[in-house]
Amino acid sequence: MSTSSDSRLLDRRGFLRLGAGVLATASAAFQWGCNLTTRACKVVPPNPFVAAGKPLLVVVEGEDMGAMLRKGIEALGGLEPLAKLGREAIFRGNYVASQPYPVTTAPEFVLAVAAELKRAGLSKTSLFDSHGTRLGAGILPEHILRRLGVLDKLTQGGVPVLARDFADPNEFVFVQNPAWPIAKPVAVSRLLHEAPIVVSLPVVKRHAGPKFTCALKMHFGSVAMADRMLVHAKDNECQSGLMHQRLVHFADAVRPQLNVVDARAILARNGPALGAGAEVVKGVNKIILSGDMVAVDSYCARLMAQRDDTFTIDMIAPQLKHAASLGLGKADLDAVKVVEIRA
Amino acid sequence: MKRVVQAFLAPLWAFLFPAKVSDGGTQQRRYPLLLWPLAGLGFSALGWIAGGFLGSWAPRTACAVGATAIALGWLNRQPRAALLAAVSAAIVSLAAVRIGESYFSPLLAWPVAALVIGVVGAFAFRRRRARIAFIVGAPFLGSAGFVAGMLATLLIAMKLNDPRLSAQILLGGAVGFGLLLMAGAAIVGRWLDATRAAGEMS
Numbered sequence: 388m389s390t391s392s393d394s395r396l397l398d399r400r401g402f403l404r405l406g407a408g409v410l411a412t413a414s415a416a417f418q419w420g421c422n423l424t425t426r427a428c429k430v431v432p433p434n435p436f437v438a439a440g441k442p443l444l445v446v447v448e449g450e451d452m453g454a455m456l457r458k459g460i461e462a463l464g465g466l467e468p469l470a471k472l473g474r475e476a477i478f479r480g481n482y483v484a485s486q487p488y489p490v491t492t493a494p495e496f497v498l499a500v501a502a503e504l505k506r507a508g509l510s511k512t513s514l515f516d517s518h519g520t521r522l523g524a525g526i527l528p529e530h531i532l533r534r535l536g537v538l539d540k541l542t543q544g545g546v547p548v549l550a551r552d553f554a555d556p557n558e559f560v561f562v563q564n565p566a567w568p569i570a571k572p573v574a575v576s577r578l579l580h581e582a583p584i585v586v587s588l589p590v591v592k593r594h595a596g597p598k599f600t601c602a603l604k605m606h607f608g609s610v611a612m613a614d615r616m617l618v619h620a621k622d623n624e625c626q627s628g629l630m631h632q633r634l635v636h637f638a639d640a641v642r643p644q645l646n647v648v649d650a651r652a653i654l655a656r657n658g659p660a661l662g663a664g665a666e667v668v669k670g671v672n673k674i675i676l677s678g679d680m681v682a683v684d685s686y687c688a689r690l691m692a693q694r695d696d697t698f699t700i701d702m703i704a705p706q707l708k709h710a711a712s713l714g715l716g717k718a719d720l721d722a723v724k725v726v727e728i729r730a
Numbered sequence: 731m732k733r734v735v736q737a738f739l740a741p742l743w744a745f746l747f748p749a750k751v752s753d754g755g756t757q758q759r760r761y762p763l764l765l766w767p768l769a770g771l772g773f774s775a776l777g778w779i780a781g782g783f784l785g786s787w788a789p790r791t792a793c794a795v796g797a798t799a800i801a802l803g804w805l806n807r808q809p810r811a812a813l814l815a816a817v818s819a820a821i822v823s824l825a826a827v828r829i830g831e832s833y834f835s836p837l838l839a840w841p842v843a844a845l846v847i848g849v850v851g852a853f854a855f856r857r858r859r860a861r862i863a864f865i866v867g868a869p870f871l872g873s874a875g876f877v878a879g880m881l882a883t884l885l886i887a888m889k890l891n892d893p894r895l896s897a898q899i900l901l902g903g904a905v906g907f908g909l910l911l912m913a914g915a916a917i918v919g920r921w922l923d924a925t926r927a928a929g930e931m932s
Contacts, residue, residue: 415779423894521787522900523835555786556897574897613887613896620888 425561425572429580431642434678434716435468441724442679442717444686448672449730452651456499458730459647459676466507469644473583475511476504477549479643480588481605482516484660485534489652489667492588494540496649500588501546512586513547515578517608520554528552549578553612562640566713569632574611575640587643587680591687592654593665593695596623597630598702600659601687602646602680603710606637631706638680639713646683648675655695668694681707681716682723689720766805766916767909773801774908778901787836787900788827794904795843796820801908802847802915806854815850819843837876840903844872844911851915860922864915871914872907879906 436443447459460466469476478500480492487493501512514537519528528550532538538548551558559574579585587602594600596619607615614637622629650673657665671690677683685707688700707718717723777797781790796816803812823846826839848868852861883902887895 411780412776414783415776425894521831522837524831524833527831552786554900557782557786559897561894571891571893574893611893611897613899614893617888617891617893617896621891 423561425563426580428562428564428640429642431644432472435644436463436676436678438464438724441722442677442682444675444677444679444682444720444723444725446686446725446727447674447676447730448727449674450672451730452496452649452674453499455674455730456503456647458728459674460503460507462726462728463676466504466509466645469504469584469586470508472644474509475513475582476509476584476586477578477582478512478514478546478586478588479579479605479609479641480514480516480537481590481592481600481608481659482518482531482535482537483608485531486661487535488649489590489592489654490658490660491531491535491537492590493649494535494537494544496647497537497541497546497588498544500586500647501544504586509584511547513549514541515549515551515576515609517551517553517558517576519550520552520612522552522554551576551578553615556611559611564636564639564713567632567636567639569629569636573633573636573640574614575637576609579609579641585641585643587641587646589646589648589683589687590654591648591650591671591691592658593656593691593698594658595663597625597634597706598698599684599688599691601648602643602683603638603706603715604634606641607634609641610637625705628705631703632709635706635710635713635715638710639715642715643680644678646675646677646680648673648683648687650675650687650690653691653694655691656697677723679716679723681710681718682720683716684710685718685720685723686725763916763920767913769801769805770798770908770910770912771905772908773797774904775901778904788824790900790904791827791836791839791843792820792824794907795823795840795847798908798911799847799850801912802851802854805912806851808854811850811853815847818850819846822846840876840907841869841873844907845869847872847911854915855919855923857923860918863922864918867914867918868911871910875906875908875910876903877906878910879903882906 434442443463445459445462447455449455478497482491484490497514504512519526519530529538532548541548558577560577560580561572562575563572589601589605592600597604618630618633650671652667652669653671655666655668657663675683688703691698692700711718774794774797777794778790781793796819799815799819800812803815823839823843826842827836830836830838845868848865852864855861880899880903883899
């Protein structure tokens with residue numbers, strides 16, 4: 388470069404380079420900043436399934452899954468209140484391992500609920516799951532669903548599967564509720580955050596660290612792997628209370644409008660997968676429906692305690708209490724209208 | 731005491747921040763050594779974030795390695811080589827991500843892209859030993875930087891218990907990649923490239 392050009396503050400080429408650099412930096416910083424911006428948790432309308440001011444919890448006992456579902460929905464007052472919220476619903480199943488029901492949500496159950504929602508006026512239902520990443524050839528987001536045959540069965544049954552990468556920052560939004568005692572956001576799935584209707588389809592299981600998995604704990608699968616990892620690394624054995632609190636915050640970030648628990652069989656003694664002493668208890672033959680996920684967990688914990696002598700409801704009392712304090716539902720079943728029927 | 735400290739620090743300072751270098755009788759401004767890893771860190775991070783505009787792992791990786799190659803060419807004052815290295819590294823990394831999705835892992839793209847940057851970037855050196863050292867060292871430096879960056883981000887995120895930080899583990903990897911690769915290029919250039927070494931001595 389010549390001396391004269393050296394003396395100039397900035398020549399044309401330098402200006403263009405600088406401009407391009409500044410533009411690129413600003414764009415990248417803007418995008419990064421947007422991704423890291425913390426939003427409020429999604430606002431959902433009040434529980435539409437109530438009776439005399441109390442949340443409804445319908446328990447159907449029987450042998451025929453389809454008949455049980457229909458009877459349960461009827462007792463709930465129908466699914467039309469959901470159809471008023473939107474035309475599409477997203478299901479959240481539990482697909483933590485490549486093992487069939489009751490470790491994971493049965494595809495037949497998903498299809499049966501999807502059929503009921505379509506009957507109520509919804510035009511589309513999809514299943515969301517996030518238990519894998521494209522960063523490993525053997526752990527792709529759909530690998531568990533594919534191995535279980537859920538992917539094929541649901542796709543053929545007209546329920547598309549939305550398998551998302553649990554490590555991809557683009558798939559998540561940061562949300563936070565000022566009422567949380569832990570002032571840290573949660574990276575919840577963008578799809579679930581933006582979905583007008585989320586229907587949760589839990590299974591009832593023991594869980595090694597958190598002791599119990601049902602409507603609340605299953606939302607570990609709704610948040611980024613980074614969030615799950617931090618909680619497991621810090622308090623896997625539920626010693627400090629972080630696990631109890633955080634799993635409630637994860638559920639708060641999703642707030643499904645309806646929970647339909649497939650408790651025809653449950654996984655007792657250990658979990659969340661078979662092995663290490665876990666055993667499948669068949670013949671429970673119940674389906675539980677409610678818009679109140681705390682009441683669902685409170686009821687299902689009792690079901691578990693009746694069939695697993697290593698479990699007591701006290702083990703999950705802190706999470707139920709915390710969830711109730713955040714307004715996620717009622718932990719005290721006296722404050723819930725429990726309807727028990729046979730199909 | 732002050733003199734002793736100055737005598738100890740002066741060579742280190744001259745190594746890290748050479749203000750001017752005599753090269754074939756002409757005065758040429760040289761970039762401080764520390765600028766290289768910092769540029770690698772910044773460019774790689776910006777590339778990773780900008781790649782997020784275009785999609786997921788593949789564009790992020792391609793943009794991050796491409797940006798690192800541009801930083802290398804820019805500091806070597808070789809814009810054409812920078813462009814060539816950036817395009818080659820981006821294309822090869824895209825292919826490696828696609829192959830890695832089926833076999834093992836798309837993270838394979840990082841050492842592969844580092845090798846491409848090493849091969850193209852080696853032409854900036856004048857001595858064969860420096861070129862060979864950079865070609866051989868680049869994949870190791872890139873991989874080591876990527877792993878170290880990820881681990882550092884993970885450990886800090888766990889320490890701070892911050893999900894926003896832990897969600898950026900791979901950004902940490904990209905930063906480590908750019909940082910170590912460019913630090914390697916700077917050190918190879920300063921120690922093994924004879925012309926430059928001679929320039930610094932004068």
